[in-house]
Amino acid sequence: PRETSLWCCNHVSWLDIVALGAVGDFVFVSKSEVSNWPLVGWLARAAGTVFLQRGAGNSSTVSETLATRLRTGQSVVIFPEGTTSDGLSVKPMFPRLFGAAISSATPVQPVALRFSERGSLSLLAPFIGDDTFLAHLMRILKQAEGFDVDIRLLPLINPRKLDRRSLAHATRAIIQSGLNEQLDCRFPITGSASMPAADDPHTYRNGMISRADTQLKSLYPQ
Secondary structure, eight states: OOOEEEEEEEEOTTHHEEEEEEEEOEEHHHHHHGGTTTTTHHHHHHHHHHEEOOTOOHHHHEEEHHHHHHHHTTOEEOOSSSOOOSSOOOOOOGGGHHHHHHHHTEEEEEEEEEETTTEEEOOSSOOOOOOOHHHHHHHHHHHHTEEEEEEEOOOOOTTTTHHHHHHHHHHHHHHHHHHHHHHHHOOTTTGGSSSSSSSSSGTTTTSSOOTTHHHHHHOOOO
């Protein structure tokens, strides 16, 4: 999409930033630890990444900073799960950073990321558990055949009339449906029982979501 948007992606690895950085000129939001990583930290700082220190209570300030960037026409990438996963399912998303889209009246661009090797889901690309950056980097460099990265842009979400929590739930549902299609298999959303059940799914559409209607209706029954 050429218009300014808040890109919200499932988070698999530090490789996500490398892959998305090849697609366009974005401002990224990343955990503060990344700024100290070899090479990747330098690249992140050079790209103007906004660093979020977990547990420091500064997410509201970061959200305001992102809203300012969006108002000036610069698209922003966030990983609202707050941690990485194996790429099969989407973890619950923290709502606070979605406030940047609401206060700036900027659409949310859900993005489903999938790393594969020879057509199968990559078990090497995910940066999860107690793995260290250097150890993971060395394994990546030893993978002579490399990876395929599927970056799927899903229907835009208009944040008008939505609160942060509802916007986070809708984004998570759409990204999960995108992953399911990529994997050609169904994987349930963990914790989906906590998602609101009485909301009208069309509230999340606002004329901008089309292909995800079926999935949203199943997740948000009337």
